[in-house]
Amino acid sequence: MNFIVTLTLQAIKKIYGEEIPESTVTLQETRKEFDGQVTIVTFPFTRFSKKSPEQTGADIGEYLVANSVDIEAYNVIKGFLNISLTDVFWLDQLDKQILKKDVGVLRRNGRKVMVEYSSPNTNKPLHLGHVRNNLLGYAVAELLNAAGYDVVKTNLVNDRGIHICKSMLAWQKFGNGETPSSSGLKGDKLVGNYYVRFDQEYKKEIASLMEKGRSEEEAKREAPLMMEAQTMLRKWEAGDTDVIKLWEMMNEWVYDGFEKTYKKMGVNFDKIYYESNTYLLGKDIIEEGISKGVFFKKDDNSVWIDLTGEGLDEKLVLRGDGTSVYITQDLGTAQLKYNDYHMDNSIYVVGNEQDYHFKVLFLILKKLGKSWAEGLYHLSYGMVDLPSGKMKSREGTVVDADDLMADMIDTARNRTEELGKVEGFSGPEKEALYEMIGLGALKYFLLKVEPKKRLLFDPNESIDFQGHTGPFIQYTHARIKSVLTKGGYKAEIIKAKPAILENTERDLIKEIVKFDDMVASAAENYSPSLIANYVYELSKLYNKFYHEVSIIKVEDIQLKNFRLNLSAATAQVIARGMKLLGIDVPERM
Structure with a gap:
């Protein structure tokens, strides 16, 4: 919507004689209870308009309508200018942004980022906590790749x-x-x-x-x-x-x-590091820090750093007998990873119990003058709880990842057969579908929540074909594919356009064309939940569209083709969005 920002700047210069920075113009999605699709916040402009926010909005709104063929109307609610864009504009957006092979794939930006996740111990199997870690790390890596980064996926195994x-x-x-x-x-x-x-x-x-x-x-x-x-x-x-x-x-x-x-x-991973190979690293960095005056020695020959000036405390970085502590090897491993890949950013996907550790690690590297330390980021996430309570590995009360995935597949099998959604499927096809639904439910449930939030995982709630779940989205995709098959849709762009859009059509187009921006935002914020919730909202909008308008039985062949085309575009975005989360969607159910 950059043209709206540009036009607003022109309006302000023309009406009030002011030149303001582009960042001053804030665009929002119009709230559902008001007419319009894009909202401009007018409060910042009153300081030079010398008018109320409402009158300021009216001045700018009149200019926009008069000077753009894409803007057909406006309304002002207090300090918010709501803009209605023409159906021609939305149809043009549909032509430009959907049914292309690279939907949700942004231009390469020449930057390299490393995402380190999983980091298991070799004394036990992976458990539910590891599942969230792996799914989060993998999804963030996929999002960054889609957003144009060169991504390296790494795993540091604690094997000693x-x-x-x-x-x-x-x-x-x-x-x-x-x-x-x-x-x-x-x-x-x-x-x-x-x-x-x-x-x-x-x-x-x-x-x-x-x-x-x-x-x-x-x-x-x-x-x-x-x-x-x-x-x-x-x-x-x-x-x-x-x-x-x-x-x-x-x-x-x-x-x-x-x-x-x-x-x-x-x-999966591009590179696996092993602590048995890295635990002795870092001692050279300690010597470097001593020579730079970043570290100091105590009487027992132990080496420390004083971080009290940053509101932290004194931190041991090498024992008096010369042996490493965790921070020693982490300093060395950070340097090793940079030497290997020279990445612009490095993301550590680690639970929030390590928040303090990473704050100290990054601060030390910055004090050591490591230029790449500014690109380090701890993607801190909350723990996963179960209705039965906390898990403890040494007591054998953890939820094993393999058992959890098997249970999810069994639950999907039972729920799907109860609903009769597998008629006409062969035995192998059924099993593949149960696995897709069960694992999709697990992944979606864990990824739809903001990473920093602690969450309660309820397996039964996660497999609900009508709720805010992966299976609901998967079923929506299968529904669309069924519509396309019954409507005789061919996989090609049909340039058929109605004279006037129905509200549900316009809403659906508006949501679809947001997809690239959503990918960019999710990557920038390291937040797969943005995509998870976006795809859910898109699925809800399609179901509303499906129930409110006729698609394959409409008599007007042009309109039928348009609605089939719109359905195909929705399915494409749903499939791509879910794939970024590591979730497959079925062709039929």
Whole structure:
């Protein structure tokens, strides 16, 4: 709508003799209870018009109508000038912006962005929390790619540390040589079982020591299992051959399991980093920081940074014995990633419990003078809760990602068969549809909410063909495809235009032509929820259009072709929007 801004600037110069910056003209979508499609806020103009907001709006409105063939009327409500655009304008927009192969694909902008997501631990399978992380990271990457960025999708796997050794030690003690092949379990599930087993046996040892008079803290520290796990970690860091061999074997089990889960979930990566390769990085950066006076040493030789001037605190960046802490390796890994890809922006998709950590990390990199630190961003997201409460990995109460996806597919199967939406489908076609609906419901439910918000995931609510859900949108797409088939529509642009648009037609066109702007906005804000909610509103508008006008039974062949064309354009945008979220839509249901 840039022409409206340009024309408004001309009106202000002509009527009031003022030249103002383009940013002063604010356009909004007109509220549904008022006539018009575009609203101009007139309050900022009263300082030089010396008139009321209403009269100022009337002055500008008259100029716009007189000087544009695309603007047919205006009305002023308080300080808001509502503009009505002609049907010819909307039809021209329809011709220009829809039924093109690259709908929702913006021009390349020459900028590179890295999106890091997933970041699992190799001591347990992926769970519901990881599902939100993966879906969010993947969707943001897809949106940025559509918005013109060169995108690199990365995954930093946490494959070392005491938690990994807990699983290894438990398998060594209690596994009796069990493998994924012998147990029939996916490798990540098998390893996760031993992480739970460690915790169970560890608690027994703590209880036993406390019965002998130890305090709880003493018991936790002196429990034989924990001491053995710590010994194993030291051996791993020293390169002990047997420990490394065990670590490699169990990690391979986990990676194989992860790959199956990622494939089912529909996410992927361009580059995988491993903490076992990066945990020693960062020490050179610490030395650099000391020489620049960014860091300081304490009497015990530990290295710190003073961030009290920024409202934070003093932060340890290297222990006195020279060993790394998390921030050390994160500094080094950030530098490694930049060296590898020289990206303009780097997005870390990590839960909001790490907000403070990333605030410190980015601040340190800026103080070190890293030019690329300005492009770092923590995409912080809220946790996912279930009606049954919180999840704990070590106690085995997490909702496993594989089980969740399987349950969603089963729920979709039951719900779809109840509604009789699979008549004429073969067995394999039914199963493919159930998977599409079940996973679509899961993905849409988790992505329709703003990332920063904590959410309560209700599997039953997510599969509702009439609610604010993925299946409702998928069913709308299938409905449109059915209309096109019954109407004999051919996949080509038909230049058929009615003399006058029905309100539902105009509303539908107006929504469709917003799609490219919505993609740009969703990418800029790293918010797939903008696209999720946009596609839902578009689907609602189509259903209203479907119920209020005749499409394939209308006698006027030109009008029929136009409405089929409008239906095809809607289906195209729905499919493209859902694809950006990693969701497929069915051709029929």
